Amino acid sequence: MTTSTALLLADLVGVAVFAASGASAAVAKRLDLFGVVFVGFVAALGGGIVRDLVVDQAPPLAFADWRYAATAVVASAVVFRLHPQFARLRTTVLVLDAAGLALFTVTGTLRALDAQVPPVGACLVGMLTGIGGGLGRDLLTGEIPVVLRREIYAVAALIGAATVVALDGLDRTGPVPLTVAAALVFGLRLVALRRHWSAPLPTFRPPRPNGHPPPS
Numbered sequence: 001m002t003t004s005t006a007l008l009l010a011d012l013v014g015v016a017v018f019a020a021s022g023a024s025a026a027v028a029k030r031l032d033l034f035g036v037v038f039v040g041f042v043a044a045l046g047g048g049i050v051r052d053l054v055v056d057q058a059p060p061l062a063f064a065d066w067r068y069a070a071t072a073v074v075a076s077a078v079v080f081r082l083h084p085q086f087a088r089l090r091t092t093v094l095v096l097d098a099a100g101l102a103l104f105t106v107t108g109t110l111r112a113l114d115a116q117v118p119p120v121g122a123c124l125v126g127m128l129t130g131i132g133g134g135l136g137r138d139l140l141t142g143e144i145p146v147v148l149r150r151e152i153y154a155v156a157a158l159i160g161a162a163t164v165v166a167l168d169g170l171d172r173t174g175p176v177p178l179t180v181a182a183a184l185v186f187g188l189r190l191v192a193l194r195r196h197w198s199a200p201l202p203t204f205r206p207p208r209p210n211g212h213p214p215p216s
Contacts, residue, residue, distance in 0.1 A: 018043045018100035040075065051112070131153065
């Protein structure tokens with residue numbers, strides 16, 4: 001299997017996983033079939049569209065290659081049809097989202113490197129590819145985007161993107177090393193959810209009874 005074929009397959013798997021994540025979130029919000037498919041479509045392809053626009057690929061693959069849109073629509077429709085079998089939609093959404101984050105981060109970083117984007121820029125493109133779909137999904141379903149909460153999300157994508165860049169620098173971009181990089185993002189995200197890891201929050205001091213702020 002060539003590198004381009006493996007990258008395409010990983011991209012399509014990521015599309016299907018993120019579409020299922022978005023569709024599951026839409027089902028939980030009681031949207032109709034069109035709403036479920038639309039949210040799944042945005043969740044699946046939003047990050048890839050951002051990636052392609054950043055690396056100056058026009059039109060984006062989501063519009064240029066019918067397989068991307070078809071995969072997103074079919075995966076969303078399957079979730080809509082089979083959603084009664086998902087006993088715990090929230091858990092399903094979180095696991096699928098972690099898998100999509102991992103796959104899209106890896107493929108987004110690789111495509112940025114292929115477009116001759118410098119290492120730091122490639123890390124940022126990979127992160128944006130990973131978080132873009134989840135951001136669109138959360139906005140459409142009326143949730144505060146995960147990336148803006150204190151959960152470890154964008155940080156996991158950034159670590160995964162940096163790992164891919166490091167592997168590329170060592171000329172280790174075969175299926176096994178890239179699978180390890182994706183597993184790192186996936187595992188870090190799930191462990192962070194399990195152990196409630198979070199980024200620091202600002203500390204607010206309650207106002208004094210007389211209305212004046214406390215002395216510094």
